[in-house]
Amino acid sequence: MGKNRKIEFSAVDLNFLTEQVVLAHLPMAEASNISLSFEPSCDLPAVRGEENQLARLITNLVSNSLRYTNQGSVHVRTSLQDHQACLWVEDTGIGIDPEDMPHLFERFYRGKRVRQTRIHGTGLGLAIVKEIVDLHDGSIEIKSKINQGSSFCVHIPLY
DSSP, X not given: OTTTSOOOOEEEOHHHHHXXXXXXXXXXXXXXXXXXXXXXXXXXXXXXXXXXXXXXXXXXXXHHHHHTOSSEEEEEXXXXXXXXXXXXXXXXXXOOOGGGGGGTTSTTOOOHHHHTSSOOOOSOHHHXXXXXXXXXXXXXXXXXXXXXXXXXXXXXXXX
């Protein structure tokens, strides 16, 4: 992403950006009868980022969580940890098979269980998320349990 053109980083209000993405996904959540909520961290400092890329990262995580959650909820929140902003996207979805975990960020990779469902996708969403995280000198953690859900935490340096 940053190889072909210079990315301009600036101070980005992660709470505002996340709220906009969550609001845009409310109709999708309501149509699927899934509770979608956002809990912003009070007084979260701005992050160092490129707004469009961060919006894409949030969009990919939220839309994935909605797509892979048949019932229950998707909860999005922000927090401050170790001088970094954290974006959490937690769902009560189908979960990720442990054998798929090492491959999640590979382009076009779709897990064995996912391929057996009617859930459509290209296998690019998390690969794009990882590229954006790397572009921002951040990191991402994933925890998941089959049939219980997944939790994604993206750490982004402050401005």
